[in-house]
Each structure stands twice: as C-alpha cells, then as structure tokens.
Amino acid sequence: MNTPQPASSQQILGPAMAAIERDVEVAVDDLARMIEVDTSFPPGLGYDAFADLMAELLSPLGFEFERVVVPRDLWHVAGGPASGERTNLIATRETGKPVCGLYYHVDTVPAAPGWARDPLKLTVEGDDLFGLGAADMKGTIAATLLALRAAKKCGLPLYYDPMLLLCTDEEGGLYPGIRYLAEQGKLKGHILNFNGSAAPRIWAGCFGVFHLQVTIRGHAVHAGEGNRTGAGINAIEGALPLLNALMVLKPDVASRASALAPPPHASGPLRPQ
Incomplete structure (x- = not known):
C-alpha cells in the first residue's frame, strides 16, 4: 500500500501563483481606479470616496465593513492643511481562524511640480506604472486584492x-x-504593516519624524527708510541664532543609534538625521 504523501508547497501554491500571473491586468485596472480617487494629503478630502471604492472591490470576496471616523477635535488645526472626514475602513472576513491585520495607508503626498503625466490617471509604459500613489501605497492594496482573488479562485485556504x-x-x-483604531480597541491578532511600496522587504522598525514649525517675524519697510533706526527687521538674520543652535545640535543627534535592526537596504545601525 502506498502511503499518501503530503502536498508540496508548489502543489498548494502553484495554481494560485498561476492565477496571479493570468489576472495581473485586473490588478492594474483596480490600481487605475484607486489612483483616480484623489486622496492626497493635504488636504485629505478623498477618504470617503476611497472607502466606497474599496468596499465595492472587496465585497465579492466576502468582506464586511466598518467605517471609523477620527473625531475632528483630534486632528483639526485652525488654518492647518487638513479638511474633510478622516474615514478609515476596516474590512473583515472572520471564519474562526486567528486574525491577521493588514495595514495600509490610503493617502498620498500631493503631486509635486514637474509631473510629465496626469498624476490622477494611471499611465502604463511597458512594465512601468505611473500615477500618484502607484508605489506608496495603492499598488500594495491592488496586489493584496489580486492575491486574495487568486486564493479564492483556486480554493487555497x-x-x-x-x-x-x-x-x-x-x-x-x-x-x-x-493610531485611532488602536486606541479604540479595533485591532485584532497580529498586525502586518505594509506601509510603503510593494517591494518584498520586512524590517522591525524605522524612525518617526518630529515636525517643528518656527515663525520668525520681520518687518518690511520702503527702501528709502532703510537708514532710519529700527525701521526694518530682517527675519532671515533673526533666524540665524536658531539655525546655528540647530547645527550645533545636529552631530549630537546623528551620533545616536537604535537597537532596532536596520532595513535590508541599509547598512549599519539605524541612526536619526
């Protein structure tokens, strides 16, 4: 009697990987629709529309949805860059297995000057895809949808x-x-952070960022009054003591190192800049 042999990883994953190859253009179409929804921050006005799109794309895969809006008093700054509802979408498909949270951010940076293509239209040039958020990180969301569809099509548990x-x-x-979802107890199980591009890389952590906004006020005067005592105040000159102090601080900050492992593309320990 022949003893049945366990299926190899190729036998299990092979059909799903083949489905991914066959259906990749569907993911490109998904990405095009995502890019057309302007979620650039600032101001972040497109979050509701993007949640609508994601619910449409994920519903056929058996997901249920919860929209969680960050309260205005937590993020609003008078005269600040943000406006519109901060709508987060949680898509779940619970069957009793352990839960793994997959984190994505849906906002992009604004289109910078110099774009030669429409940033809100996906442009395909050979194997290259151009569009605002194509890499960071709507492309990652499209790749996840492609993988989930392939698993469903092939019956891959x-x-x-x-x-x-x-x-x-x-x-x-x-x-x-x-952050708000974590504070509200909305997260379950393990969390896999896909923050960034779709490159296959995993690391333990990275430095955050600290924003300090300093306003130095000058006083403009007519050129003919420039020789009057106290007439004009040069704001650039007024900022020099602060800039000099920051330059003195810079090497001290840069000398510090983190115990976290650096990302694969870096060498040496993680250091602040």
Missing part, C-alpha cells in the same frame, strides 16, 4: 482571517487613522 485596515493621514502626521 488561508492560515489567518485577513483584516484589512485602510487608514488615513500617514503622509502628513496629525492624527493617523491607525
């Missing part, structure tokens, strides 16, 4: 029940949606 966390305000700080 997942070890975890996926919880997709589609969150606001990563690019600009303020009050990130993932």
Whole structure:
C-alpha cells in the first residue's frame, strides 16, 4: 500500500501563483481606479470616496465593513492643511481562524511640480506604472486584492482571517487613522504593516519624524527708510541664532543609534538625521 504523501508547497501554491500571473491586468485596472480617487494629503478630502471604492472591490470576496471616523477635535488645526472626514475602513472576513491585520495607508503626498503625466490617471509604459500613489501605497492594496482573488479562485485556504485596515493621514502626521483604531480597541491578532511600496522587504522598525514649525517675524519697510533706526527687521538674520543652535545640535543627534535592526537596504545601525 502506498502511503499518501503530503502536498508540496508548489502543489498548494502553484495554481494560485498561476492565477496571479493570468489576472495581473485586473490588478492594474483596480490600481487605475484607486489612483483616480484623489486622496492626497493635504488636504485629505478623498477618504470617503476611497472607502466606497474599496468596499465595492472587496465585497465579492466576502468582506464586511466598518467605517471609523477620527473625531475632528483630534486632528483639526485652525488654518492647518487638513479638511474633510478622516474615514478609515476596516474590512473583515472572520471564519474562526486567528486574525491577521493588514495595514495600509490610503493617502498620498500631493503631486509635486514637474509631473510629465496626469498624476490622477494611471499611465502604463511597458512594465512601468505611473500615477500618484502607484508605489506608496495603492499598488500594495491592488496586489493584496489580486492575491486574495487568486486564493479564492483556486480554493487555497488561508492560515489567518485577513483584516484589512485602510487608514488615513500617514503622509502628513496629525492624527493617523491607525493610531485611532488602536486606541479604540479595533485591532485584532497580529498586525502586518505594509506601509510603503510593494517591494518584498520586512524590517522591525524605522524612525518617526518630529515636525517643528518656527515663525520668525520681520518687518518690511520702503527702501528709502532703510537708514532710519529700527525701521526694518530682517527675519532671515533673526533666524540665524536658531539655525546655528540647530547645527550645533545636529552631530549630537546623528551620533545616536537604535537597537532596532536596520532595513535590508541599509547598512549599519539605524541612526536619526
């Protein structure tokens, strides 16, 4: 009697990987629709529309949805860059397995000067895809959808029940949606942070960022009054003592090192800049 042999990883994953190859253009179409929704921060006005789109794309995969809005008093700054509802979408598909949260931020930086293509239209040039957020990180969301569809099509069981966390305000700080979800006890199980591009890389952590805004006020005067005592105040000159102090501080900050492992593309310990 022949003893049945356990299926190899190729036998298990092979059909799903082939489905991914066949259906990659569907993911490109998904990405095009995502890019057309302007979620640039500032101001972050497109979060509701993006949540609508994601619910449409994920519903056929059996997901249920919860929208969680970050309260205005946590993020609003008078005269600040943000406006509009900070709508986070939690997509769950619970079958009783352990839960794995998959974190994505849905905002992008604004289109910088110099774009030669429409930043809100996906442009395909050979194997290259151009559009605002194509890499960071709507492309990662499209890749996840492609993988989930392939698993469903091939009957590939997942070890975890996926919880997709589609969150606001990563690019600009303020009050990130993932922080609010954590504070509200919305997160379950393990959390896999896909923050950034779709490159296959994993590391333990990275430095955050500290924003300090300093206003130095000068006083403009007519050129003919420049020789009058106290007439004009040069704000650039007024900022020099502060800039000099920061330059003195800089090497001390740069000398510090973190015990966290550096990302694979870096060498040496993590150091602040």
